[in-house]
Amino acid sequence: MGWIMMVLDAISRQYTNCTKRDDLAKYAYFVQINRGNCILKIVIAILCCCWCCLHADAQYYLRGEVKDKQGRLLPNVKIQLESKGSYVFYTGALGSFGIPVPKKEDSIILSLDGYEVLGLRVEASKYQIFVLQPLNTAASSRSGLMSFTKNLFSSYAVKTITNGAETYNALVENDFVHTKDAAETGLSLNINCASYSNIRRFLNMESTVPPDGVRIEEMLNYFDLNTIKQAPTNNTSFLCKTQVTSCPWNADNQLLFIQLLAPKLNLKAIPPAHLTFLIDVSGSMDKDNRLPLVQHAFKMLVKNLRAQDTVAIVTYGGYVGIALQPTGGAEKNKIVNVIDSLVASGDTPGSAAIQTAYSVAEKMYDAHANNRVILATDGDFNVGQTSDKELQNIVAAHKQSGIYLTCLGIGMGNYKDSKLEALATNGNGNFAYIDNLKEAERTLMTEFTKTMYAVANDAFLTVTFNKDLISAYRLIGFDNKKDDLSAGTATIEGGEIGSGHTVMAMFEITPATPSVNSSSNIATLQLRYKQPQAAIEQQQHFDVTQNFISLNEADSALRFATSIAMFGSLLKNSTYANNYNWDDVRNMAVSGLDANNVLEQEFVTLTNKAEKVYAGVTDKRKRNKLL
Known part of the structure; x- marks a missing residue:
């Protein structure tokens, strides 16, 4: 005043000079x-x-409220908006807020002590209701479960598995479950396939495979085992096919195959891709099979870019830097020149790099595009937040932002499989391992739309068995980490499914009666998922009929899938692999082999290598049993 x-x-x-x-x-x-x-x-x-x-630029008014999962309104929640830069807002005493914003869509981040950070895109024209999940509860760790059987509880000890300097999550193999105790089970669906190429790397080096690096569902994901042979009828629905066959290792049991075919995007209408390459250029990447392989892989991806696509490059090695600001896909030479200029050196500040990459991706964000961070690293983070839990909390904060995460594992010796798997699981994304140039080409070119374009988020399948017809069942693959099981988590969170991807699940089942013919369904399926950028959950229901047929008479793809499951079980030294050997695996694979499929032919070669590598191991185990 x-x-x-x-x-x-x-x-x-x-007026001081006035004379009047x-x-x-x-x-x-x-x-x-x-x-x-x-x-x-x-x-x-x-x-x-x-x-x-x-507020000269404010054309919209973003209003809403923030609650906890019990529906109680939360005051003093910190609100950050992309359009407001560093300005911070808070919910009022009644948990509500109203903020003028300059555009119809904005990015919002909500945070409050004791709750998970929530970040997502919002429409300012709609009244928003946000729900924050508490930390250190089942809700904050539920994404770790690959499968869960309702009403079935067990106790496990936590342990960490290492193979030299490499780390793998300790897994618990699924056991038989009696349907009278727990008829309902669920499994998370995704397109991860890292386990198979990592197994191939070990066997090509004439080395045994870490048992906890063997994930049978990812091995099945690697191959195109589609027996449905038709495209979905629209852009939102899945197709399903089930088949019951004989079980080659137990004549009293049967195998149940469940195949789900995801909707396939129209190639002419694929949305723009806004990609942020997050490349590890630390000293540990200074080997021929690491950074040079990454550079070659990304340059192949760049060749496929269209003018409407955009690429930014973030690097970390000693420090975090933005090597390339968002650049259109038409400027391929500019992008390639930056990739060629990368040199490996320094420490690995992975956590800061991940945060920077998401920040760059948010600036490029388009609700109608494929927004994705592609991380390529050996996973050997050694500066800043380095634990699996710390890193997964970082990506989890961005999970609802509409930005996907693809993790590409590279290298050997210090490869951190556990970290990359945790990042992919919690970051709304997928996970692959690049062991050679052919694999880089397969992941980033041949399988590009399946790997990089999601058609379903949070996808999971619930299987409910008929107690009158099935007395017991065992899910093959989809094994859980021991620390997730010991935490007592009772729910699962689904994964990401790419365009046109086929997901296969296998069960070993025990019929309740000797008869294999029945007019009743042996099980029912409930598929749940969300379409990209949508909050409403979709559901599809399918019946599983008792359509028993001998495995020898079934589709050849099912025999090949069986050989993969047998192969993985032998590598894991599973208790369920005592009734067959490497010859049985190879013979089963050959009986289902597609002679024109190079990858399937390579699999048969790997069975030969595995037999030689494990010959000495098997003999040693037999001697130990005799002692």
Whole structure:
């Protein structure tokens, strides 16, 4: 108020040279009578100017409220908006807020002590209701479960598995479950396939495979075992096919195959891709099979870019840097030149790099595009937040932002499979391992739409067995990590499914009666998923009929799938692999082999290598049993 008085005093000084007493008297009267009104008018004008300056660009008003999962409104929740830069807002005492924003869509981040950070895209024209999940509860760790059987509880000890300097999550193989105790089981669906190429790397080096690096569901994901032979009827629905066959290792049991075919995007209408390459250029990547392989892989991807696509490059090695600001796909030479210029050195500040990559991706964000961070690393983070839990919390904070995460594992010796698997699982994405140039080409070119374009999020399948017809069942693959099981988590969170991908699940089942013919369904399936950028959950239901057929008479793809499951079980030294050997695996694979499929032919070669590598191991085990 003092400066307003100074203005009035300055005006009054204009009259100090007046010689006429009546002029001075008139002025004094004006000031005395109207001084209060004048000050009020000036203050109102100033406030209006300030309001206009602060909100001159505000065309929309974002309103909403924040609750906990019990529905209680949460006050003092910190709100950050992309359009507001560093400005911070908070919910009021009743958990509500209203903020003027300049655009119809915005990115919002909500945070409150004791709750998970929530980040996502919002429409300012709609009233928003946000729900924050508490930390250190089942809700914050539920994404770790690959499968869960309702009403079945067990206790496991936590342990960490290492193979030299490499790390793998300790897994618990699924056991038989009696349907009278727990008829319902669920499994998370995804397109991860890292396990198979990592297994191939070990066997090509004539080395045994870490048992916890063997994930049978990822081995099945690697191959195109589609027996449905038709495309989905629309852009949102899955197709399903089930088959019951004989079990080659147990004549009293049967195998149940479940195949789900994801919707396939129209190639002519694929949305733009806004990609952020996050490349590890630390000292550990300074080997021929690491950074040079990454560079070659990304340059192949760049060749497929269209003019409407966009690429940014973030690197980390000693420090985090933005090597390339968002650049259109038409400028291929510019992008390739930056990739070629990368040199490996320094420490590995992975956590800071991940945060920077998401920040860059958010600036490129388009709700109608494929927004994705592609991380290529050996996973050997050694600066900043380095634990699996710390890293997965970082990506989990961005999970609902509409930005996907693809993890590409590279290298050997210090490869951190556990970290990359945790990042992919918690970061709304997928996970692959690049062991050679052919695999890089397969992942980033041949399988590009399946790997990089999601058609379903949070996808999981619930299987409910008929207690009258099935007495017991065992899910093959989809094994859980021991630490997730010991945490007592009772729910699962689904994964990401790419365009046109075929997901296969296998069960070994024990019929309740010797008869294999029945008019009733042996099980029912419930598929749940969300379409990209959609909050409403979709559901599809399928019946599993007792369509028993001998495995020898079944589709050849099912025999090949059986050989993969047998192969993985032998590598894991499973208790369920005691009734067959490497010859049985190879013979089963050959009986289902597609002679024109190079990858299937390579698999048969790997069975030969595995037999030689494990020959000494098997003999040693037999001697130990005799002792």
